[in-house]
Amino acid sequence: MKKLLFALLLLSPALGLRAEDGHQLWLRPHAAVPVTVVVPAKNSALLATAKQELQQGWQGRAGATVTLTLKKDKAFKYDGFRLSAQGVQAATEAGLLYGAFELLRRQQTGQSVAEEVSNPSYELRLLNHWDNPDGSVERGYAGKSIFWRKDSALVVTNRDKKLWQEYARANASIGINSSVLNNVNASPMILSAEYLGRVKAIADVLRPYGVKTYLSVKFSSPVLLGGLKTADPLDPAVVKWWRGKVKEIYQQVPDFGGFLVKASSEGQPGPQDYGRTHADGANMLADVLKPYKGLVMWRAFVYSPNDKDRAKQAYNEFVPLDGKFRDNVIVQVKNGPVDFQPREPFSPLFGALKKTAVMPEFQITQEYLGHEIDLAYLAPMWEECLQSDTYQAGPGSTVARCTNGSVYRQAHSSMAGVSNVGLDTNWTGHDFAQANWYAFGRLAWNSSAKSAQIAEEWLKLTFQNAAGANQLAASAADWNAKFLTPVAQLMLASREAIVDYSMPLGLHHIMSATHEHYGPGPWWAPPKMRADWTPPYYHQAAANGVGFDRTKKGSDAVSQYHEPLASQFNDPATCPDEYLLWFHHLPWDFKMKSGRTLWDELALHYDHGVQQVRQFQRTWDQAQPYVDAERFAVVQNKLRSQSGNAVLWKDACLLYFQQFSHMPIPAAIEPPM
Ligand code: GCU
Numbered sequence: 161m162k163k164l165l166f167a168l169l170l171l172s173p174a175l176g177l178r179a180e181d182g183h184q185l186w187l188r189p190h191a192a193v194p195v196t197v198v199v200p201a202k203n204s205a206l207l208a209t210a211k212q213e214l215q216q217g218w219q220g221r222a223g224a225t226v227t228l229t230l231k232k233d234k235a236f237k238y239d240g241f242r243l244s245a246q247g248v249q250a251a252t253e254a255g256l257l258y259g260a261f262e263l264l265r266r267q268q269t270g271q272s273v274a275e276e277v278s279n280p281s282y283e284l285r286l287l288n289h290w291d292n293p294d295g296s297v298e299r300g301y302a303g304k305s306i307f308w309r310k311d312s313a314l315v316v317t318n319r320d321k322k323l324w325q326e327y328a329r330a331n332a333s334i335g336i337n338s339s340v341l342n343n344v345n346a347s348p349m350i351l352s353a354e355y356l357g358r359v360k361a362i363a364d365v366l367r368p369y370g371v372k373t374y375l376s377v378k379f380s381s382p383v384l385l386g387g388l389k390t391a392d393p394l395d396p397a398v399v400k401w402w403r404g405k406v407k408e409i410y411q412q413v414p415d416f417g418g419f420l421v422k423a424s425s426e427g428q429p430g431p432q433d434y435g436r437t438h439a440d441g442a443n444m445l446a447d448v449l450k451p452y453k454g455l456v457m458w459r460a461f462v463y464s465p466n467d468k469d470r471a472k473q474a475y476n477e478f479v480p481l482d483g484k485f486r487d488n489v490i491v492q493v494k495n496g497p498v499d500f501q502p503r504e505p506f507s508p509l510f511g512a513l514k515k516t517a518v519m520p521e522f523q524i525t526q527e528y529l530g531h532e533i534d535l536a537y538l539a540p541m542w543e544e545c546l547q548s549d550t551y552q553a554g555p556g557s558t559v560a561r562c563t564n565g566s567v568y569r570q571a572h573s574s575m576a577g578v579s580n581v582g583l584d585t586n587w588t589g590h591d592f593a594q595a596n597w598y599a600f601g602r603l604a605w606n607s608s609a610k611s612a613q614i615a616e617e618w619l620k621l622t623f624q625n626a627a628g629a630n631q632l633a634a635s636a637a638d639w640n641a642k643f644l645t646p647v648a649q650l651m652l653a654s655r656e657a658i659v660d661y662s663m664p665l666g667l668h669h670i671m672s673a674t675h676e677h678y679g680p681g682p683w684w685a686p687p688k689m690r691a692d693w694t695p696p697y698y699h700q701a702a703a704n705g706v707g708f709d710r711t712k713k714g715s716d717a718v719s720q721y722h723e724p725l726a727s728q729f730n731d732p733a734t735c736p737d738e739y740l741l742w743f744h745h746l747p748w749d750f751k752m753k754s755g756r757t758l759w760d761e762l763a764l765h766y767d768h769g770v771q772q773v774r775q776f777q778r779t780w781d782q783a784q785p786y787v788d789a790e791r792f793a794v795v796q797n798k799l800r801s802q803s804g805n806a807v808l809w810k811d812a813c814l815l816y817f818q819q820f821s822h823m824p825i826p827a828a829i830e831p832p833m
Pocket of ligand 1: 299
């Protein structure tokens, strides 16, 4: 019996048996209120989805009639829609579906509907799955892949389809319209006929929810899969191979979206292996995809072991290529110049590429922000990047505006997020990590949306009237005061707390390499290891101070930013504290804006991070009556682990840095254990 139970437990994620409360995400079922939905005569899967969603989720006036109308209107951009007393109008069927979901969201969160138009900021709102054909997920913390699995890999079961449908529905509800199904470190196998069969099966399930399918491809596929001698993008045999492959894909998936490519990056093959440029490589694929309206998303995540400053390389390689890319190429740029750290300044490529479509890439999965253990609400981090002013086309040229077509003419616009989804019963490993999937979609739809509002919305949809929650919440006002407000505050403070207890004041990349980027490791530097993969390369701690000198006297990375930023970052007196040690190497007794020494300030930040997590624990404990027992206990346990790990971060980093600073730990903070 015990064995059977154990087997069932093991099998349950694979079978798609998900714990009731967690797995429904922000789409909790509601008792249906009768509604009549009038849809355009055309019989389409998308319209059927929109109708069904309204019928099963309607919380408005009983017996109301909602009309979905397809119409051309200058007010609509992409899949934008208008909400009005009559229902939803849009120029596309997908727009009607998004409008339907918006109506339901308004009802469930108690917001009114005035006549209004809502247009997406980006044409493509895209998830990147780092899922491998064997079912593993690179930097995944929520179990195995929902798309691929090792055994009987290519057999498509009804359970697979059910899961993909739930996934697609969740995406549609927040406006996500594109998914890259496999890892950027791509296996060539993904383009084999066998795997393309499964890609077709997935695409068929995602399509009725308006989600288009894309694949990551390995640049050397013509060699590894096609048996050619070269993958040189200018070789006619190579072009012919790609042409044949692309034709084969479109036969299976007629609305296939295109390719995501990581090339000449972190050991991946690429055009540079043949003396060609990123533009040569991207354009070859773009030309092959063009007849089908396919796109190429070409990643700019490049750096090499010999760089004096890794943060500068992407700019150096891509700026000279500006204007050389086809118009169906979008260059995909990580939010910061290094690698998804808890805090980085924005990548200087944003706004600097003026004749090339550029898209931001954010990491939803918490590689550097505590995996599935730490509670990190990431919308504030993404908002910070999107709202950063690049000044590249005058004041107000924010990262959002430089990438969504507002500042530069670009044929396509997109925002990508590296997905945190897996087979875990709650989809994302941590119940609160669902909020990051949700927030990514909301920000891709509206890049001016506010983290606070998104957090509130998500909390209402996810926790209000949760089954099994103790009935203490007598009224909405009570629930708002005792649950919504404090838990939203917790969420909003959570990312900064992680910055504080792990890498404050602009420190970066000092995490442990041996624990897959979880926990502290500023000392880690095995002999013969590539310097740019070791923390000392980044923090440069020594008797004379700490931090990476990227000023004009140092690596001069500051000059990749437009004025007034270059001068502002260059001077420690004007450089924001958050980026201080990113741009400067400063003595331990450097006098901060607060009047404290750098050492004391650093210690206080570490300590503050720890105190914050303790406060989160108290907040969550008080929220108990308003949460179902299962989610309450899981989150409580995770916060307990996070709290211990925060102390570890603080103690380890302070003791490590103290051997260089030789300064005492300030009396005001909790001494190392
Ligand atoms: C990070 C991450 C890798 C990933 C890479 C990328 O370095 O650790 O797992 O492959 O980013 O974005 O390509």
